[in-house]
Amino acid sequence: MSGLPQWTPELIQAEIDALKHKPGALLPILHAIQDRFGYVPTEAVPQIGDALNQTRAEIHGVISFYHHFRTSEPGSHTLQICRAEACQSMGSRALEAHAKASLNVDYHGTTADREITLEPVYCLGNCACAPSVRIGDDIHGRVSPEKFDRLVSRLTTRALELK
Amino acid sequence: MTTRIFVPCDTTALAMGADAVAAEIARQAKTRGAQIEIIRNGSRGLFWLEPLVEVETAAGRIGFGPVEVDDIAALVEAGLFEGAAEHPLALGLVEEIPFLKNQQRLTFARSGITDPVSVEDYLALDGFRGLEKALQLNNQEIVDEIKVSGLRGRGGAAFPTGIKWQTVLNAPAEQKYIVCNADEGDSGTFADRMVMECDPYMLIEGMAIAGLAVDATQGYIYLRSEYPVAHRLMNLAIERAYAAGYLGDNLMGSGRRFDLEVRLGAGAYICGEETSLLESLEGKRGLVRAKPPLPAIVGLFGQPTVVNNVLSLAAVPFIMHKGGETYASYGMGRSLGTLPMQLAGNVKRGGLIELAFGATLRQLMEDFGGGTFSGRTLRAVQVGGPLGAYLPESQWDTPLDYESFAAVGAVLGHGGVVMFDDTVDMGEQARFSMEFCVVESCGKCTPCRIGSTRGVEVIDRIRANENREANLELLADLCDTMVDGSLCAMGGMTPFPVQSVMKYFPEDLQR
Numbered sequence: 209m210s211g212l213p214q215w216t217p218e219l220i221q222a223e224i225d226a227l228k229h230k231p232g233a234l235l236p237i238l239h240a241i242q243d244r245f246g247y248v249p250t251e252a253v254p255q256i257g258d259a260l261n262q263t264r265a266e267i268h269g270v271i272s273f274y275h276h277f278r279t280s281e282p283g284s285h286t287l288q289i290c291r292a293e294a295c296q297s298m299g300s301r302a303l304e305a306h307a308k309a310s311l312n313v314d315y316h317g318t319t320a321d322r323e324i325t326l327e328p329v330y331c332l333g334n335c336a337c338a339p340s341v342r343i344g345d346d347i348h349g350r351v352s353p354e355k356f357d358r359l360v361s362r363l364t365t366r367a368l369e370l371k
Numbered sequence: 372m373t374t375r376i377f378v379p380c381d382t383t384a385l386a387m388g389a390d391a392v393a394a395e396i397a398r399q400a401k402t403r404g405a406q407i408e409i410i411r412n413g414s415r416g417l418f419w420l421e422p423l424v425e426v427e428t429a430a431g432r433i434g435f436g437p438v439e440v441d442d443i444a445a446l447v448e449a450g451l452f453e454g455a456a457e458h459p460l461a462l463g464l465v466e467e468i469p470f471l472k473n474q475q476r477l478t479f480a481r482s483g484i485t486d487p488v489s490v491e492d493y494l495a496l497d498g499f500r501g502l503e504k505a506l507q508l509n510n511q512e513i514v515d516e517i518k519v520s521g522l523r524g525r526g527g528a529a530f531p532t533g534i535k536w537q538t539v540l541n542a543p544a545e546q547k548y549i550v551c552n553a554d555e556g557d558s559g560t561f562a563d564r565m566v567m568e569c570d571p572y573m574l575i576e577g578m579a580i581a582g583l584a585v586d587a588t589q590g591y592i593y594l595r596s597e598y599p600v601a602h603r604l605m606n607l608a609i610e611r612a613y614a615a616g617y618l619g620d621n622l623m624g625s626g627r628r629f630d631l632e633v634r635l636g637a638g639a640y641i642c643g644e645e646t647s648l649l650e651s652l653e654g655k656r657g658l659v660r661a662k663p664p665l666p667a668i669v670g671l672f673g674q675p676t677v678v679n680n681v682l683s684l685a686a687v688p689f690i691m692h693k694g695g696e697t698y699a700s701y702g703m704g705r706s707l708g709t710l711p712m713q714l715a716g717n718v719k720r721g722g723l724i725e726l727a728f729g730a731t732l733r734q735l736m737e738d739f740g741g742g743t744f745s746g747r748t749l750r751a752v753q754v755g756g757p758l759g760a761y762l763p764e765s766q767w768d769t770p771l772d773y774e775s776f777a778a779v780g781a782v783l784g785h786g787g788v789v790m791f792d793d794t795v796d797m798g799e800q801a802r803f804s805m806e807f808c809v810v811e812s813c814g815k816c817t818p819c820r821i822g823s824t825r826g827v828e829v830i831d832r833i834r835a836n837e838n839r840e841a842n843l844e845l846l847a848d849l850c851d852t853m854v855d856g857s858l859c860a861m862g863g864m865t866p867f868p869v870q871s872v873m874k875y876f877p878e879d880l881q882r
Contacts, residue, residue, distance in 0.1 A: 231672060232634070234654030239596075239635055260654070273656040273813075274637035276596050292558030293753055296803070297716035297791045298744065330640060330757075330807065332597055333561040334386050335789065336418035336714065336721025345599035349386035 211284065215245040220252045224259045234260060234270055238277055247278045282325040283318040285363050288342040291328045294335035299352075303339050304328075306353040311360070323364055373406045374452050377425040377432070379483065380411035381568040382600045383561070388439060389422040395443045396424070396451075405452045413569025415483030416723030417470055425465055428454035434462035470739055475701060476725045477689050477709050478682065482569040488607045490615050493572040499617060501691030505580045506625045510540050513584040517687065519695030521707030526552055526643075526680030527755065527784040528860075529706075529773045535677060538667035539585040542675035547587035549578050550652065550671055550678045553594040553601075554636050554643035557756025559715040559787030563681035565723055567594070567601040570685075571608035572617070575631060577684035579622060580691055581677055582629040590631040591671070593648050596638055605633050640757075640811040644859050645678040647813055658815045659859040680785070682711060701727035706772035716753075716789035717743045726771070733767040736790060747792040751800075751876065755784025757807050758864035760871035761791075761800060782867070797879035801872040802830045808865040819862025822853045826869065833880050843880065847873065 213219070223240040227233050237256060241248050253267045260267075271277045289295075289304055311319050311326055318325045334340040337349030341356065348359060378384070378393040393409055400407045417423060420436035424446075433454050435446060442460060443451075449458040462468060476482075485492035493499070505513050518533030539547060551574065555563040566574055578590045594602055609631055612618045620628045634652055636642050642651045646660035649671050670676025686708065690698045699707045706728035712735055714721050719741035726735075736742070736752065743749050751761045760781040762769070769775050776783045791800075805826035814820045829846045833839055850866035857863040872879065 232652050232654040235634065235637060235651065238637070270654070270656050274639050276636075276638035293757060293800070293803070294559045294716040294789045296800070297789060297795065301799075329597060329638070330811070331556055331558045331560075332382070333555060333564040334383050335559045335561055335716065335787070336718065337383055337387060337421070338716060340386065342597075347382055347386040347600075349383060 212244065212246045215241075215249050215252070217251070217255065219244070220249070220255055224256055228259045234262075234267070238271060242277060246282055247280055250279055283322045285323060285343055286325045286327060287360075288327045288329035288332070290330070290332050290334075290338070290340045290342075292331040292335070294331075295339040298338040300339040303341075303351060303353060303356060307356060310357065324360065373408050374454070375408050375410055375427040376452075377410050377412040377427070378422060379414040380487070380600075380604075381414040382564060382598070383418045384414050384421040384423070385600065387421045387437060391440045392422045392424065392438050392443065395440045396447075399443055399447045400452065403447065403452075407452055410486050412485060413481075413483050413487040414565065415465065415471060416479065416565060417468065417720070418722040419720045420462065423462075423465070424451075426451060426454045430454075431464045431466060434465040434468070435460045436462060470720060470722070470724075473738070474725050475709055475727050477698065477701070478573070478685050478711060479565070479570070479723060479725045480689075481573070482565060482723075485570070487569050487571055487604055488611060490572065490611055490617075493570075497692060498572055499576055499623070499688075501688035502576050502579055502617065503623060504691045505583050506623060506627065510584055510586060513580065513691070514540055516691060516695045517584070520686075520690040520698040521695075521702070521705070522683065522686055522690065522698065523706070523773070524680055525682035525686070525710070525785065527782070529783075532679065532683050535667055535679070536581065536584050538665065539587070539675045539677050542668055544675050546589070546672075546674050547585055548671045548674060548676040549581045549585070549587045549590040550649065550676055551578055551590065551592040551684055552643060552645060552648055552678055552680050553592050553598075554648060555598075555681070555785070556595060556640040556643045557758075557785050557787050559753070559789035560713050560756060560785045561715070562711040562713050562723060562786060564598055564601050566681050566685045567598070567605045571605050572612060573685050573688055574605075574681060575608060575612050575618065577687035578631060579618065579629045580687050581679065581684060583622075583627060585675070585677055587677065588628045588630060590629060591652055592631070592633045593636060593642070593652055594633050595636045595642075602633065602635065609633065639813075640807075641813040641861055644861060646859070648678070649676070656813070658813045659861075661858060682785070703727075703729035703770065703772050704774055706774065710771060710783070710786050712771065712786045712788060714740050714788050714790075717745055717749075717792045718790045719744050728772040729770050731768050731770055732762070732788070735771070735788060736767070740790065743790060743792045745792045745794075747794065749790055750793040750795055751791045751797060753789045753791070753800075753868065754787065755782040756787050757804065758782070758860060758867055759784050759787075760867045761797065761875065762871070763875040765875075780867075780871070782864070797872045797876035798830070798834050798882070801869045801880070802827060802834070804865055804868040805830060808861065812861060816856070816858040816862060818853045818856040819858070819865070822849055822857075822862065823865060825849060826853075826865075830869075830880075839881075843873070
């Protein structure tokens, strides 16, 4: 769906083997897996644990501690809305309400067409041109509800063009 | 002759459309056969003007902004490529814009001028001169220079940097570490991001000097995952610094060694707390550690570790090059040098303002900021991030120095200033402080983990006018418990914004 490859135990193992020698390798490994497959599959947990000589509980504890890591497949695009104070002062509460209503999802949800996963984020560092939204690695400033709709429609249009 | 045109590439410029602007300028130049070279510089931090396009002329760099793609045809028609300045978006000489001219830029002297990842650009503007100097000194001499500068940690806690380095220098160990805290999670702050995106070699140089000072051969930059542009540019700069001999096993031909790597966080605010950050770097959940032992004695992987903020380390090259006394000649009281303030939120002219300590909050918001973006009355300003107090007008003449802020029960923190106009509901802001702590608490200590959840509930009851007086009393008591009983600043300071709302904006808890 998201254009990312499907994980296999072999592909996961390759990511682990490339990084396991590093001191404090767990976060780099989790990032590598999520970057490649879009999420960290539950099945990867024992594999990582074996490589780092840690228990499944320890690995699971780390994955669940950090907001960034997810354990299920996201939509084609991840859209984050900044909830921090600078954005609040420029109308992000209204923007959040608009986004949830127009996409018909709550935070951490994915739209019915599997196009967009909506997430909250606490500061994108674009605080002087708030409110801010991140789509993939692109950050957008001064996002009004109208601009939000334009950004979203561009995403869905692009996906259609690919067919 | 080829005209050099600058289009910034930092997060804010990109967020306002800089890539499309650069592409359109290139397209127009091609159609017209104009000889131009587009340079992607860092940002000057005049964010309300981004994308700020600059054209190099014999008289200096002339600015145009904020430029949108649709403006470019008219700009080119008006003589953009020739540096002609007759256009509504023309700003004249960029260096003469008051917002920039009235600053005292020591750390951000190069920001926006250069191509951030060009080693040549960096060298042309005093780059690596501090490292060169440090290589001629012994450990103690480097540490002494930092002590003379009076530099205090710019991350928020304001601990003297020289003392921290001395502790690590004195701690015997086979392996020591330099860890840069680049987990800039506070709302309203972006100075660390600007260092990494607009002048990354300065941070590399500062860390290498820190390594020489305390005999640490390995550095880590712990960078938050919310900063993809900084991640890309910082990695590129590190790669080039290795290739040019400013990192690796033979620093500037000296035979001294320093290795540096960026490690990405994963969306946890608490990992900006230094002990939590170390846990995360070790591959664990970011649970805070009890102190003592200090990280300077038992830090990363149990070894002596310097943990400094980006801005602290970024100040080091200047101090080494120009001398600690030069740096200390700026500032007031025990707050010496400059503080890069970040003006954000509902502000007309938002951006980065580096000034010697001692200006007032009002000067910052009025003279530099020009009031609110909405044009409405300014009502409250939150200084120092989500754990900082909300200040009403009666506090706006407080000088920007650590002690003056502490005296009014506020914190300067990392220098973030977030402005709110009179449409703000301060009861909602108080609730958010507690809610943020619910989401971001590491959960290790009870006052923070449970206190924040109870805090949201109590504020909800107050706002619903349920036993208001009794619940206000309960909230005050809960805040005291969190301040006194929490393990780290997360739980210990979450009540600050709440208490400030109770004190300065009580009417918003009464409606």
